[in-house]
Amino acid sequence: MPNIGYVALTLALGLAVYAAVVSVVGAQRRLPELIISARNAAFGVTGLVTLAVIIIEYLLITGHYQTKYVAEVSNRAAPLFFRITALWGGQDGSLLFWSWLMSIFAALVLFKKWGSMRIMMPYVVAVTQITLAFFIGLVVFVANPFEQLAFFPADGSGLNPLLRHFGMIIHPPILYIGFVSFVIPYAFAIAALVTRQSGDLWIRTTRRWSLTAWLFLSLGLMLGGWWAYDVLGWGGYWGWDPVENASLIPWLVATPFLHSVMMHENRGMLKRWNMALIILTFSLVIEGTFLTRSGVVSSVHTFAQSAIGPLFLGFIVCMFGVSLYLFVTRWDDLNSDNELDSLVSRESAFLLNNLIFLGLAVIVWWGTHYPMFSEALVGDRIVVGPPFFEQTTAPLWAIIVLLMGVAPLVPWRQASLKRLGDSLLWPAAAGLVTMALLYIVVGIKIFGALLGLGLCGFTLAVTLIEYWRGVSARHRSRGESYPVALKRLVARNRRRYGGYLIHIGVILVAIGIIGSRFYQVETQQNLAIGESMTISSEFIGTYELTYRGLREGASPDDRIITEGILDVSFNGRPAGQIIPVREFFIVQQQPMTIPDKRSTLADDLYVILGGWEGTGETATFKAYINPLINWLWIGGFVFIFGTMIAAWPNPQETGQRVASKAKVRGATVPAK
């Protein structure tokens, strides 16, 4: 059985290489049958990789522990769900999983765009299949999940305890989908370069792909944060760990890309720049994968060190080199159709947005890679921790929030400063009033927090006014009721108003971050049974926690669960119980500290069980108050919702497509 899987992968590798070569030859020599053959080969690759995935899943589910990978990530005690998801629980399997996702996307784009994109398609096939061949090659030669052990182990060692959480189960696939699907816009960009298509066809074709990729990347980042907060028990959600950064950096480049493609579509500007951005995004995706899997930087996430590093580096260099060569040789094809009309214009705002986002990307990239450079150049292996990233990026995040407020008010081409000033008046007032109220009434005295929240107020006001102007314009000119007007306004301009919804999501996320970063309170106490500890925040109130003892939780075979029971009272009133948990995984000899929370819109009370003496006569608890943190997750939902609105297929478009398909099928299909 495992041999079949391995053979399928080897064939897939051969077929992917064949598809890449034949599609280019076919396009150069204009031999349509070769191009068709390449397409079929690409479908074949998808089929073969799928077969390999089915086989490894079969081995995981049936517990074939002679297969080394199965023994590493699964065991008899594992429930079916974790056996299935163990596919991405280790290096070898997750590379296979990654290849599988990529092969699906490659097939999907062929399926959907084959008819309409005849000229670019051969090169799209070539780019996707070369990338795919690299990853399948890694699986076949370096990280073979079908490798057999020389003996028959009775049981496997089981999935890493950290990964046994719903958030961690769906976080990798979501993030992988985000990463992998950027191959599609990248492939189209390269195809446009090769075929010298200077128009915005590649951007329009891949707009929804880019947005979807970005959606999954954002969702993946958010899920990672949620998992960290929910499981790791250090009171935070983002630790600026190299692997977290590796997924943030492509996001920081893809975000300005999504903005500046509008300059290309609307004004025929920034063609080179957009090309460069998408090449950079995908290169960073691959580089981030390299960073995660090669062990060049140490991180809690790193997979075991392996021979993968040099191969990856080679691939990145080749990929980047070829892209750069194409880019430079096509430089003159990508001249701008329009000049910049004025320094005060939407165009300028977008350029500034690009500058700031790329600045953030540069900082995060540099901080993440610095330990490597430092070690190589002066021999110091220093650790670059959260203080660096927070101090250096904070001002740029603030500028982003400000720009998010100003840019929507600046028209394309040329803005009159007076009109801009007029439309900024109310939002600016809203921002200032927010700051004044927070300072006087709430008592927010830290300048950074005050400024940040003021900017959030300003930008929120701008965005809501934009909605209001659109809705009230429809209401007045068409007599539509407000809810109907809102619905139609958004439906007709989904990209714009979906985008604004994303902005609102970002503001809510920012509020959550500001509250929890500036005003987190923590305390740690050792309590005997019956003793209490208090934790208070001047903005939230005072919690009193009374220790009632330990109890053993319902423990599955593979771990011991110990629960600490605390009675909670909030501002003197009883507020239920809070039960933080210590799980001890017997096989791995690894403890996990699972926090318990009391969540409200104002704050989270977040408690972990640090340790105990004897049978729990005394126990140590660490408690946090995280103000406003739930706005982070709410903002995340709004953000995702907004992205879905912006990316949703146009009903008119789909309608037309269905209609034309019905026509093609002819009279045999009766009309509904």
Added chain:
Amino acid sequence: MGLKLRIVSSLILMMIGLVAFTGQALAQEPDYDRINAIAKNLNCPTCAGLNLADCRTQTCAQWRGQIGDLVQDGYSDQEVLDFFSERYGEQVLQAPPKSGFTLLLWVLPFIAILAAGGWLALAMRNWANSKQTLATGSTAPASPGQPVLTSSDPADDYLRQVDRDLGLGQGLDQT
């Protein structure tokens, strides 16, 4: 010696203040909050990235215990950090020092951003100027093919502007 005495006496004073303030006998118990506050500035020696206060491994618990001992001995926060960085090197510090070779870490990205910003500003100015010299004499304010605003209702103008921003090119009529 005098310094140490002063530290100890000020610490005692502080302790008394704290005890009076919270009404708890902190003397027998290590002051976890202070230990954590100090540990926040140090790295966990085994698991990369996490700080010492948040890490739940055995090693980190021992290190925190050591901080507790030093605090009990009258070390100030900074002295504890110095103790650790002398013993284990600067890589134990969460925030890398802003001096020597490591200064590059802090400064280089900002030099890059400023350079890019400066270049962008110049490029934009040239871009805008070249346009103006080309466009002088041209009277058409909007590009051809775009509808000129005719309606007197500012609300309609707004919706048209939205459409034009989106590059839809259609008027209001289509729903």
